[in-house]
Amino acid sequence: MNLVASGLRRAYRSGAVSTEAIRNLDLEIEAGEFVAIVGVSGSGKTTLLNTLSGLDTQFEGTVRLGEHSLAELSESALARLRHRHIGFVFQDFCLLDHLSIAENVALPSYFGDLDVEPHKRATELLERVGLGDRLDALPTQLSGGQKQRVAIARALFCKPSIIFCDEPTGSLDRGTGLSIMQLFDELNRQEQLTLVVVTHEPHIADMAHRRIVIEDGEIIEDTAQTPEWPVTSDAGEARP
Ligand SMILES: Nc1ncnc2c1ncn2[C@@H]1O[C@H](COP(=O)(O)OP(=O)(O)OP(=O)(O)O)[C@@H](O)[C@H]1O
Numbered sequence: 001m002n003l004v005a006s007g008l009r010r011a012y013r014s015g016a017v018s019t020e021a022i023r024n025l026d027l028e029i030e031a032g033e034f035v036a037i038v039g040v041s042g043s044g045k046t047t048l049l050n051t052l053s054g055l056d057t058q059f060e061g062t063v064r065l066g067e068h069s070l071a072e073l074s075e076s077a078l079a080r081l082r083h084r085h086i087g088f089v090f091q092d093f094c095l096l097d098h099l100s101i102a103e104n105v106a107l108p109s110y111f112g113d114l115d116v117e118p119h120k121r122a123t124e125l126l127e128r129v130g131l132g133d134r135l136d137a138l139p140t141q142l143s144g145g146q147k148q149r150v151a152i153a154r155a156l157f158c159k160p161s162i163i164f165c166d167e168p169t170g171s172l173d174r175g176t177g178l179s180i181m182q183l184f185d186e187l188n189r190q191e192q193l194t195l196v197v198v199t200h201e202p203h204i205a206d207m208a209h210r211r212i213v214i215e216d217g218e219i220i221e222d223t224a225q226t227p228e229w230p231v232t233s234d235a236g237e238a239r240p
């Protein structure tokens with residue numbers, strides 16, 4: 001599904017103070033793209049991601065995902081759209097520590113009926129991200145990179161067409177961050193998954209196919225790029 005934002009504005013108001021976090025922004029992301037959104041702290045990256053992904057509807061302008069205009073959907077229709085079509089990955093993983101990683105991955109099955117057997121699908125996805133032998137582990141028994149793989153498997157559970165990631169490598173060391181980006185790259189290539197990755201780390205943005213630079217709530221650069229894969233000893237063999 002294509003994602004199209006036009007005339008997007010988002011201001012945070014508190015009393016007499018108003019902060020314009022996104023200012024009159026236009027953006028189009030086509031199905032199958034792998035996009036990095038970069039910018040300094042406070043430039044509006046998270047706000048942009050939240051408005052594009054239907055987590056935050058307090059915006060002006062329009063955001064369309066496929067045929068759906070997000071602002072026109074009821075709360076329940078928007079929740080359904082997110083559940084069915086959108087995956088999320090965050091910096092701090094957002095796993096439930098008292099559930100096994102297989103149960104964490106299958107969590108979306110509690111929020112709507114899907115045409116899959118939850119444990120079977122969770123198992124397949126954990127195998128896909130290299131954790132097929134740790135199904136019963138608790139998140140607390142895993143490294144940061146492994147936790148993020150679990151979060152990615154969970155984001156894939158409902159076969160989304162687009163995944164939004166807010167600083168997915170922000171809590172990881174450089175090598176582990178690269179291996180997470182390699183996984184995203186595979187998912188993008190093999191499953192035509194659309195990926196929108198917010199990061200403040202330039203070397204992470206280098207691995208996407210398009211770079212959008214945001215400054216003070218506006219896009220100041222939007223360029224297609226050939227992905228650059230740094231070779232690092234702890235990331236194993238970096239992909240060409
Ligand atoms: N809930 C909020 N209430 C008021 N102002 C906010 C709120 N969230 C963000 N802002 C402001 O909006 C602007 C953009 O914030 P945002 O979190 O989108 O930036 P960011 O680029 O994601 O930063 P970072 O790299 O630190 O995560 C900043 O000036 C911030 O202070």
Ligand SMILES: [Mg+2]
Nearest residue numbers: 045046047166
């Ligand atoms: Mg942010």
